[in-house]
Amino acid sequence: MKQKLLLLAAVFFGVMAFMLTFQQINQEKKKIQAATTEVAVIQLVKDIAENEPITEDAIRGAKIKMYASQLSSSRHIPYSQKSLIINRKAQLSIQRGKILQWNDLQNAVSGG
Structure with missing residues (x-):
């Protein structure tokens, strides 16, 4: 049970990292396009x-x-x-x- 919980937490944090990185890249693109x-x-x-x-x-x-x-x-x-x-x-x-x-x-x- 503990290993499943660790796996679930790793997947959750991986998805969160992906979403935050994607958002950061889009913000940087908008800054570049505005310039x-x-x-x-x-x-x-x-x-x-x-x-x-x-x-x-x-x-x-x-x-x-x-x-x-x-x-x-x-x-x-x-x-x-x-x-x-x-x-x-x-x-x-x-x-x-x-x-x-x-x-x-x-x-x-x-x-x-």
């Missing part, structure tokens, strides 16, 4: 070959979550700056679905 902000970026909707210009129909807006500390150092191109990338050529071939980054594009050459 992020949603950012509108540019995503490719078709494959782009090397040296091919980026066209309006090749891109769309997409939202991603980022930490505020990452915003200033991010290489992602904000959707608000899409006019700066239209007709810019791709540095290398870029696959459909990729979030466009500044280093995916060739340097702009200003005429003068």
